[in-house]
Amino acid sequence: MTKIAIIGAGLAGLTAAHDLKEHASVTLYEKSRGVGGRLATRRAEPFSFDHGAQFFKARSKAFMDFIDPMIQDGTVQRWDARFAEIEGSTLVNSKQWGEAPPHYVGAPSMNAVGKYLGADLDIRFETRITSMQWSHDQWHLQDERGETLAPCDWVLSTLPAQQAFDLLPPTLPFRAALGSVQMRGCFSLMLGFRDALPIEFDAALVRERDISWISLNSSKPGRPEACSLLVHSTNLWADAHIEDDRDWVTDYLCDQTSEVIGYDVHSAQHKAVHGWRYANIGRQTGATHFLHADQRVGLCGDWLVQGRVEAAFKSGRALANSLKEII
Ligand SMILES: Cc1cc2nc3c(=O)[nH]c(=O)nc-3n(C[C@H](O)[C@H](O)[C@H](O)COP(=O)(O)OP(=O)(O)OC[C@H]3O[C@@H](n4cnc5c(N)ncnc54)[C@H](O)[C@@H]3O)c2cc1C
Structure with missing residues (x-):
């Protein structure tokens, strides 16, 4: 063979x-x-963070057919997030995600998709x-x-x-x-909190900042309840700072996040950052x-x-x- x-x-x-x-x-x-690559999850008990891909859509029939068995057994689930768009620190738009189009995530974590697909494969x-x-x-x-x-x-x-x-x-x-x-970099900031945060969204696209995305990881289906916040830097900022000291990067991204959500996140119980040198690329x-x-x-x-x-x-x-x- x-x-x-x-x-x-x-x-x-x-x-x-x-x-x-x-x-x-x-x-x-x-x-x-582990399996899954950038469909990644990091755990820091009691917190859990999908620090790579946040969600995915299925536009083609071929991909829909591919993920269908995972939808049937609950490995892929819909994330009906309260979605917001933020400019600077101002919420300019919000809506509820739902059926059209569905936003899918692995459950109970993003890397569940890789685990499912890798189960019967020979992986070293x-x-x-x-x-x-x-x-x-x-x-x-x-x-x-x-x-x-x-x-x-x-x-x-x-x-x-x-x-x-x-x-x-x-x-x-x-x-x-x-x-x-030219692939673009990205930093993922992972913050865990003892108590719920005073924010009115589960996922937010951020503009006019050095951060581009904030999500309440704990709002995704099947995740632990402990309040886990995941923040992405912009690709531009990551490319300029990918070699920089990680404590400094963490501090800076915490500053940016605090300004955007109006709450000092430096007090988080858990703080970590991951730098992706090759995070994504345009069409x-x-x-x-x-x-x-x-x-x-x-x-x-x-x-x-x-x-x-x-x-x-x-x-x-x-x-x-x-x-x-x-x-
Ligand atoms: C921060 C971030 C946010 C994202 N957000 C989204 C999103 O919301 N929606 C979306 O659809 N997509 C998103 N993406 C993109 C999505 O994750 C990727 O497009 C997809 O997962 C890429 O899959 P891949 O198999 O092509 O590459 P990868 O997942 O990178 O797989 C490559 C694998 O090769 C392994 N590897 C590398 N070098 C070696 C070596 N020398 N020997 C052996 N193994 C090696 C790596 O460990 C990895 O497992 C995001 C990505 C990142 C990083």
Whole structure:
């Protein structure tokens, strides 16, 4: 049976693995301890934070069909948030999210989606792939411990563009194009409070600030009750400060949040920040994936389409469909 190695167990990798598992022997290699990539959750008892993707929509029938079993068993649920738009510190608009269109989240946490999809897949965790060599008609991957992993016939990279550029061999014709793809950074500020906060929204889009989003994570379905606030910086601010001291970043983002909601969040019982160097990217117009049949390498990921959960699915599925035609 054809052996396929997929690098990265985010949604693009999980989708490709899911679609290919009946046609080949598939192994996923994931650098972190868990599955789901940027569909991420961090816990700090009694708090819980989805510090990557906040929610997702399903615009295409293909994606709706893909998530339907998860909706049926409660792994994906609707988040009917009280949604607000804030300019500076002024609430300029608010509405209740509902059926049209639904805003979906994993339940009881965003990473439940990855756990569901990864349940019957062969995933090697804490395995960061650092190089790949072609010899004896097969690919040989190496991890950061210097171990050479089981040889395979195909390698599919689902890494963000810059990381794929660093990993892929220079002989690949499409590698050069990856170097110029600009993904944007983002900081996620996680704040846990003893008591409920005096805010009148569950999710807010913020403009004219260095923060762009505030959500009450504890308002999402199935979350612990403890008041958990999740704040995103703007991409612009994150790109300018991605190397900065994390205590300073935390303090600054707390200042911004306090000004926006009119409540001093420095007093939070729990404070943490996570910096995403490759958080998202605007809408792309090129190919949804790359596949090189001679060198037996494929490439997918949200960055080929748009920085959205559904885009990662779209790219992963398109790559799997192309590969199925030739293996
Ligand atoms: C802060 C933030 C907010 C977002 N908000 C939303 C939102 O509200 N709605 C929405 O639709 N989308 C949102 N997104 C985007 C969405 O999360 C992504 O589009 C989607 O999850 C990307 O999936 P992917 O599989 O393409 O990439 P990833 O999820 O990044 O998967 C790549 C995987 O590869 C692994 N990896 C990397 N390097 C290696 C290596 N060398 N070896 C092995 N494994 C490796 C990573 O650990 C990761 O698990 C947000 C993203 C962020 C960061």
